[in-house]
Amino acid sequence: MVSSGSSEHTGFTATAAPVAAGPNGSGPVESAPRTRSRVMMACKDIADGFRLWRLAATLGWLDIRLQFSGSTLGPFWLTLTTAVMIGSMGLIYSQLFHLVLKDYLPYLSISIILWQTGLSALILESCSTFTRATETLRSVNMPYTVQALRTMMRCGIVFSYNLVVPIAVFLVFRISPGSDVVLALPALLLWLVDSVALCLLLGCACARFRDIPPIVGSIMQIIFYITPIIWEPKQVGEHAWWLYFNPFFSLLEIVRRPFLGQVPSVTSWLISGATSLVFCLLALFVFSRSRSKLAFWV
Amino acid sequence: MSGSVFDARRVTPGTSSISIRDLSLEFPIFHGGARSLKKLLFKQGKAALTSSRSMRTGGEVRMDRPDGGPVYVQALQDVSLKIRAGERVGLIGHNGAGKSTLLRVMAGIYMPDSLNVSIRGQVAALLDVNSGMNPELTGRENITLMGRHKGLNTSQIRQLEQDVEDFAQLDTFLDLPVRLYSSGMIVRLGFGLATAITPQILLMDEWFMAGDFHFRERAEKRLSSVVNNTDILVITSHALDVLEEWCTRLIWMEGGQIRMDGPTADVLAAYREDTQTPESETAQNPADAP
Numbered sequence: 097m098v099s100s101g102s103s104e105h106t107g108f109t110a111t112a113a114p115v116a117a118g119p120n121g122s123g124p125v126e127s128a129p130r131t132r133s134r135v136m137m138a139c140k141d142i143a144d145g146f147r148l149w150r151l152a153a154t155l156g157w158l159d160i161r162l163q164f165s166g167s168t169l170g171p172f173w174l175t176l177t178t179a180v181m182i183g184s185m186g187l188i189y190s191q192l193f194h195l196v197l198k199d200y201l202p203y204l205s206i207s208i209i210l211w212q213t214g215l216s217a218l219i220l221e222s223c224s225t226f227t228r229a230t231e232t233l234r235s236v237n238m239p240y241t242v243q244a245l246r247t248m249m250r251c252g253i254v255f256s257y258n259l260v261v262p263i264a265v266f267l268v269f270r271i272s273p274g275s276d277v278v279l280a281l282p283a284l285l286l287w288l289v290d291s292v293a294l295c296l297l298l299g300c301a302c303a304r305f306r307d308i309p310p311i312v313g314s315i316m317q318i319i320f321y322i323t324p325i326i327w328e329p330k331q332v333g334e335h336a337w338w339l340y341f342n343p344f345f346s347l348l349e350i351v352r353r354p355f356l357g358q359v360p361s362v363t364s365w366l367i368s369g370a371t372s373l374v375f376c377l378l379a380l381f382v383f384s385r386s387r388s389k390l391a392f393w394v
Numbered sequence: 395m396s397g398s399v400f401d402a403r404r405v406t407p408g409t410s411s412i413s414i415r416d417l418s419l420e421f422p423i424f425h426g427g428a429r430s431l432k433k434l435l436f437k438q439g440k441a442a443l444t445s446s447r448s449m450r451t452g453g454e455v456r457m458d459r460p461d462g463g464p465v466y467v468q469a470l471q472d473v474s475l476k477i478r479a480g481e482r483v484g485l486i487g488h489n490g491a492g493k494s495t496l497l498r499v500m501a502g503i504y505m506p507d508s509l510n511v512s513i514r515g516q517v518a519a520l521l522d523v524n525s526g527m528n529p530e531l532t533g534r535e536n537i538t539l540m541g542r543h544k545g546l547n548t549s550q551i552r553q554l555e556q557d558v559e560d561f562a563q564l565d566t567f568l569d570l571p572v573r574l575y576s577s578g579m580i581v582r583l584g585f586g587l588a589t590a591i592t593p594q595i596l597l598m599d600e601w602f603m604a605g606d607f608h609f610r611e612r613a614e615k616r617l618s619s620v621v622n623n624t625d626i627l628v629i630t631s632h633a634l635d636v637l638e639e640w641c642t643r644l645i646w647m648e649g650g651q652i653r654m655d656g657p658t659a660d661v662l663a664a665y666r667e668d669t670q671t672p673e674s675e676t677a678q679n680p681a682d683a684p
Contacts, residue, residue: 133507134507137506137507147545148542148543148545150542151539151542151543154538154539154542155539158528158531158535158539162528162530162531165530231526231528232526233503234498234503234521235503235519235521235522235526236503236519236526236543237501237502237503237506237517237519238526238543387506387507388505388506388507388508389422391498391503391504392421392422392504393422
């Protein structure tokens with residue numbers, strides 16, 4: 097346990113004051129300039145990650161392929177299972193609630209897809225962003241953001257396989273959303289931004305606290321019921337303004353309304369924008385603080 | 395290849411350096427529910443376990459945190475070193491002395507933003523046999539991923555694939571999932587892949603000497619061509635003859651600290667004296683077995 101010969105041989109002397117930089121991040125590390133540089137390093141990580149987008153895309157695609165390796169239909173199972181679910185749900189609910197199938201099924205199909213394989217899947221998958229890449233994180237020096245982009249890519253692929261179902265429903269019932277559908281594009285772009293933010297935010301949090309994924313799972317279950325997904329906002333009548341207190345309602349509306357041939361309300365867009373901004377800032381805060389410790393957590 | 399993250403770290407040849415100042419590194423161990431939210435939310439004074447101060451395999455384990463937080467393993471303690479371009483450094487020490495941890499610090503995996511660590515130059519690390527390979531994917535797909543990681547374009551990836559294919563001689567196995575490979579085959583692929591692109595700083599853990607005799611011969615030939623073109627080489631090994639052959643400087647690690655640092659011959663002599671093992675035994679490489 098004797099430390100000898102190190103500085104003599106190399107002719108190297110420690111000039112700077114010793115900095116206690118344990119991965120626990122406590123102690124004298126918490127000074128202002130250090131914090132700024134942490135945020136800078138996090139931004140650099142994010143930029144480097146985006147420059148490796150080809151790698152992230154390949155990883156995301158291979159994830160999907162591995163998931164269905166050996167199956168004949170492959171990822172088309174995603175489409176098929178969703179089609180079966182939408183079909184049966186549409187039939188049963190329209191009977192139970194006495195709704196006209198032609199009115200209800202298009203609404204249900206697009207809502208369910210946007211929620212289940214869109215927002216909800218994104219949030220649930222983001223929890224395992226870093227925990228499922230343990231081997232890589234421990235042995236390869238790669239920007240952490242690549243893992244976030246990989247998760248985003250994977251969710252994006254699953255989403256697009258599922259989006260076929262509502263499109264088919266629209267074709268069957270000969271409903272066209274008209275030119276308003278292009279308004280869904282900026283909204284989907286906002287979702288992509290949110291997804292990267294959530295992957296960094298929840299990915300870090302869940303790597304440290306393994307109890308968070310099930311908590312997130314139950315919260316998403318609750319949100320599924322309080323958000324108009326299988327029911328319509330008009331069903332709550334004059335109390336519909338309450339729905340805006342749920343940011344997920346707005347996030348859903350800005351994508352869903354264009355598909356139904358309507359223009360989403362400005363309020364929805366404002367709330368969505370603000371929510372996304374909060375996500376991004378939170379993500380930057382958490383990610384910059386967790387980045388140097390992630391290799392120890394996973 | 396321009397504009398890739400890998401290339402961005404390249405510095406003028408001959409100016410690569412690794413410098414570590416007073417680095418201490420503790421591993422938080424979140425076992426037995428220590429990682430849970432409950433533990434954090436209901437922080438209570440736990441019965442303080444007195445930590446053992448005796449010499450042991452691995453770093454010192456500390457469980458006497460007053461806040462009942464996670465257990466910490468002191469993996470590195472006050473490590474200071476500076477490696478300049480042209481140096482071939484070997485790390486020796488007993489199991490758990492902190493060699494691999496130090497290598498991971500140099501690779502930028504642990505504590506990438508620490509102010510105490512400054513790494514200049516393009517780093518490639520052969521840290522474990524799988525080196526981030528996905529066992530479910532085929533060898534070829536893993537090569538593609540590696541190429542993408544280094545920011546290569548598609549035609550450069552084809553070149554890389556050809557190069558690794560020629561070297562590893564895995565034939566049809568290259569199109570099978572890596573999990574079906576024998577450990578020797580994984581080493582062939584991993585080694586071929588890691589040495590296909592010449593880095594400025596090459597970090598290698600001891601696994602690289604596995605593989606059968608013929609492979610070792612070819613591996614050494616390939617390695618020496620890579621090593622001759624790198625600025626800095628850092629390897630860890632228990633095979634003293636390998637270190638003697640490759641290194642100009644040895645760093646002897648013990649209990650997370652540097653015990654001795656100097657020219658290969660000096661450190662080896664002291665190390666042999668300390669371990670008091672007959673040379674014939676220490677020179678034997680456990681990975682020799684086919």
